[in-house]
Structures are given as C-alpha cells and as structure tokens.
Amino acid sequence: MITLYHGSNVEIEQIDLTLSKKGKDFGCGFYLNANMQQASDMAVRTFRRMMSGSPIVNAYTFDDSILREPSDLKVKVFDDYTVEWADFVLMNRKNNSTISVHPYDIVIGPIANDTVGVQIRRYIMGYISIENLIEELRFKGNHAVQYYFGTQKAINLLNKVSL
Template sequence: MKLYHGSNIAVSKSEILVSDRRLDFGTGFYFTTSSEQAQNWSELTVKRKGTGTPTVSIYEFDNQDLSGLKCLKFPRADKEWLRFVTANRKNENIQNDYDLIIGPVANDRTMPVISLYFAGIYDEDETIKRLLPQMLRDQYVFRTELALQKLIFVKAVTK
C-alpha cells in the first residue's frame, strides 16, 4: 500500500524526531493513506515553519507483513481512541512500547470538538457523536526503527 507524508521538504529517509508538538499518537513518523491529507499537512508545515515547498513523500508499506511489530489499531474514533489522543495531546506522558499505531486523525476540522471535550463541555459520548460524521482520515505512526525498516521510499512530489 502507498503511504504519504506531507512536509516542507522531500523526506527520502524516514526517521523519528523528538518534537515538543503534542500529536495524536505521540512521537513518531506520521503518514496517511490519503494523498490529499498529506498535501494539506505539507502546506500547513510550510506555513508553520515559514520555509520550504509543500512536498508529499510517497512510501510503499506492506500492511500484510507486520511480523515482529507491536501494533495498536484504532479502527474508528471511539472512547478508547479519544482517551489515547487526549492523553497524548495533553502531554500526559503515555508510556507505550508500540512500534506502529494506526487510527483516525484529529485534524484541524475536528479540533474544535476535541477542544470542547478538553474543556469539559462535551463528555466522551457527545464528542464521539460529533466526530463520527466528519469522515476522519487515517494516520499511521511509525514509532521505532524496527517499524521504519518496513518502509520503502518511492518518490517525492512538490506542488
């Protein structure tokens, strides 16, 4: 399967960079199966960093061969997913030893709902109810060198 990574530069060698950004699934190298979502991420990265060119790096990944990897999969946005994302977004230092985490992405469209949940205005049930119609895209987060070894760089495309 093809996985897409949006950035302000071509990324031909994936690596895990520690960041102070609070991301859905914590530290790791993030991908999506949506080229459109990756393009949006690349444009956002250029705006945020103020440099570079929107670039989507394309990788091949055999999602049938997860041998040797410890994986966590969230098939949908549910309470378990919401709690996991919340803990990571609030930097509650979730310690886990997953090599790969797969699940829906809380993006800019969903953040108003997530923010109301953080503020205690929405409970879990209301938050999930409001998120489900938003057609959440997916994200694949490679968190270890072992997981990154499963990726094959194909090419980078600039806008």
C-alpha cells in the same frame, strides 16, 4: 504493499524520529496516510506554518501484510472513532515528553479533527461528554486514517519511493 504519504515542507531523505513533535494524536512519531490529497493538503499547511521550503509530498511503500502475520512488532489498530480511541488520543495529547506513553511501534486509526486542542479542553473542563468529544474530533473528510510509526523498528519497514 501499500503506498503511504507524508506532507511536509522538505524532502525527507532519512526519517529522524528525534524531530517528532510532542502532543500528537498517537505520540511522537512519523505520521503518514494512504490519501495523497490529504498529504498534499498537509504539505501546504506545513509550508505556510514554517514559512520555508515548499509543499512536498514524500511517498513510502509499506508491506502491510506484516500487520496480519505474527511478529515482535507491536501494532494497535483503531477501526473507528471510539471511547478507547479518544482516551488514547487524550493520553498522547497530554504527554509533554518525547518518551512514549504506550508500547506500540505502529498505530493505525482515525485522524482527529484539526480543532482537537479546543475540544479536549472543553472535555477536560466538563463542558462536553466523552461521546460529544468523539463526535467533535471526527475528521470531516474521506480516508481519515493515519499511520503512526513511532520506533526505529517501524521506520525501517518504510521504503521511500519517487512520485
């Protein structure tokens, strides 16, 4: 069992996937990470961007043993910044639809650097190689792993807890 955190400007009582934003690293979904400080930093950024609410860290427990057991849950894990990870992020970042371009319920992998948009444009325009893109997208910080829950089946595995 692990605790995962989501930084926001509101308390999230019920996760609503229809509120997910397009063009994110792993697609439209609910994003969390295991580092409370990173979630807190995200809460502050979200509050400043939205100019409403207050910085709030929402916490959820997740039985990660399900990731090691056979199930009908579709899970993709990226262990590091690789060409496969970069291609996956590019595919999702280019998707302007709320319809997923991949079959996964849960995706776990590295967080892309906040300047991802600029770096992707540089790559698409041929200014940098895929290897340089990967290095540019490498998050500068500790515990740079994000957990994407993209289906209701996956969301149902999260249990809200109080901090």
